[in-house]
Amino acid sequence: MRVAMIGAGYVGLVSGACFADFGHIVTCVDTVAAKIEALKAGQIPIFEPGLAEIVANNVKAERLFFTTSLAEAVAEADAVFIAVGTPSRRGDGHADLSYVYQAARDIAGAIGRYTVVVTKSTVPVGTGDEVERIIRETRPDAEFAVVSNPEFLREGAAIADFKRPDRILVGSEDERARQVMTELYRPLYLNQAPLLFTTRRTAELTKYAANAFLATKITFINEIADLCEQVGGNVQDVARGIGLDNRIGSKFLHAGPGYGGSCFPKDTLALIKTAQDHGAPIRIVETVVAVNDQRKRAMARKVIAALGGSVRGRTVGVLGLTFKPNTDDMRDAPSIAIITALQDAGARIRAHDPEGVEQARLVLDNVDYVDSPYQAADGADALVIVTEWDAFRALDLRRIHALMARPVVVDLRNIYRPDEMAAIGFSYSSVGRENSA
Numbered sequence: 510m511r512v513a514m515i516g517a518g519y520v521g522l523v524s525g526a527c528f529a530d531f532g533h534i535v536t537c538v539d540t541v542a543a544k545i546e547a548l549k550a551g552q553i554p555i556f557e558p559g560l561a562e563i564v565a566n567n568v569k570a571e572r573l574f575f576t577t578s579l580a581e582a583v584a585e586a587d588a589v590f591i592a593v594g595t596p597s598r599r600g601d602g603h604a605d606l607s608y609v610y611q612a613a614r615d616i617a618g619a620i621g622r623y624t625v626v627v628t629k630s631t632v633p634v635g636t637g638d639e640v641e642r643i644i645r646e647t648r649p650d651a652e653f654a655v656v657s658n659p660e661f662l663r664e665g666a667a668i669a670d671f672k673r674p675d676r677i678l679v680g681s682e683d684e685r686a687r688q689v690m691t692e693l694y695r696p697l698y699l700n701q702a703p704l705l706f707t708t709r710r711t712a713e714l715t716k717y718a719a720n721a722f723l724a725t726k727i728t729f730i731n732e733i734a735d736l737c738e739q740v741g742g743n744v745q746d747v748a749r750g751i752g753l754d755n756r757i758g759s760k761f762l763h764a765g766p767g768y769g770g771s772c773f774p775k776d777t778l779a780l781i782k783t784a785q786d787h788g789a790p791i792r793i794v795e796t797v798v799a800v801n802d803q804r805k806r807a808m809a810r811k812v813i814a815a816l817g818g819s820v821r822g823r824t825v826g827v828l829g830l831t832f833k834p835n836t837d838d839m840r841d842a843p844s845i846a847i848i849t850a851l852q853d854a855g856a857r858i859r860a861h862d863p864e865g866v867e868q869a870r871l872v873l874d875n876v877d878y879v880d881s882p883y884q885a886a887d888g889a890d891a892l893v894i895v896t897e898w899d900a901f902r903a904l905d906l907r908r909i910h911a912l913m914a915r916p917v918v919v920d921l922r923n924i925y926r927p928d929e930m931a932a933i934g935f936s937y938s939s940v941g942r943e944n945s946a
């Protein structure tokens with residue numbers, strides 16, 4: 510099948526490359542010419558493990574193409590995916606759909622034969638209706654169907670997630686479109702693909718429900734962690750104790766500095782807005798957002814407390830800047846709020862991240878970026894672990910101890926053991942297990 514992928518970002522590029530890997534002919538389209546030029550020259554504009562190899566293989570096999578010309582790609586396509594960004598709209602938290610609607614107008618002008626237009630971007634309920642209206646208005650004669658097919662991949666594990674998803678959600682009442690979608694995803698499975706067909710509106714809402722639920726799970730365990738610190742419990746044991754219950758499940762129960770990233774913050778906000786607009790407010794998610802917002806600066810206060818109440822003039826080493834490991838994505842990373850709060854309190858920041866520095870420079874000022882965790886620790890008054898990159902999990906702790914001006918470690922990801930850190934001589938604090946045995 511021929512696929513046009515509109516938007517060559519984290520989702521579009523991964524989806525396009527993976528569809529090509531399964532034998533479809535895919536053209537990725539982006540409005541940013543520099544991105545397309547880079548891709549044509551064999552450079553991958555984002556960091557995603559395994560992506561460079563898949564892109565190179567499929568370009569070589571002439572199944573994957575890149576262009577800025579949407580019209581050319583769409584004219585030949587059986588399916589056109591919209592995978593453009595849907596950030597929070599400035600000021601009110603609704604999803605900004607301007608990129609989606611612009612893509613819809615551009616697609617409308619270029620449709621040739623029967624085309625399935627698939628919204629892969631995360632969009633509020635009813636967006637598919639509007640995309641259909643835009644195309645119908647521009648091209649009353651066109652043969653097309655608009656389908657919702659939200660994406661559930663995780664950055665950092667995007668290829669495996671795309672190729673072996675838990676489920677593939679297809680929202681459409683159009684039988685012909687359902688057949689095209691089945692055909693597109695069929696190569697992912699030898700037996701039956703885990704395709705779940707729903708109405709378009711249900712599919713749109715399901716994506717938000719999934720992200721809001723996961724954000725709620727994280728926020729829940731974070732509040733339990735706070736309580737653990739007050740009563741002498743260990744949040745990791747609590748998480749295991751509840752997570753082994755199949756009704757709860759063990760994933761997304763890691764206490765930490767609060768969720769961030771390119772999806773949860775904007776998607777929880779957009780769901781709240783949609784729910785309020787329809788007179789069915791989702792108060793649990795409203796609370797999750799409020800609690801999570803407070804949490805990041807609270808983590809900075811934890812660092813300040815670890816240094817005896819003041820960081821003025823102190824040097825704080827930060828390990829990890831991206832919102833999670835194995836990505837260079839800095840969108841809404843907790844590190845931004847934590848570092849800014851520490852700077853507000855007078856600290857100097859020295860930071861290391863394996864992949865995120867280029868993006869971090871765009872959003873964080875006055876940070877001394879260094880090339881290794883040891884350089885971040887050198888002469889520092891405190892070392893804060895913000896992102897749990899593999900490379901931080903087995904540091905030479907004695908060397909770190911010797912390098913630091915003061916042996917204060919604040920581990921916001923609970924990757925080290927309090928007893929081991931104490932044995933080395935660190936003053937160590939973490940999340941939700943301070944007073945535990």
Ligand code: NAD
Binds near residue numbers: 538630631660
């Ligand atoms: P992104 O910002 O990385 O990529 C979007 C791309 O679309 C950009 O390269 C931009 O230049 C391009 N673009 C914008 N308008 C265009 C147009 N009219 N024509 C062609 N290209 C255009 O965004 P992303 O992280 O890939 O997210 C895309 C969507 O997928 C969002 O709705 C997001 O919520 C959703 N999503 C993201 C993830 C994730 O982990 N990043 C996971 C699931 C779903």
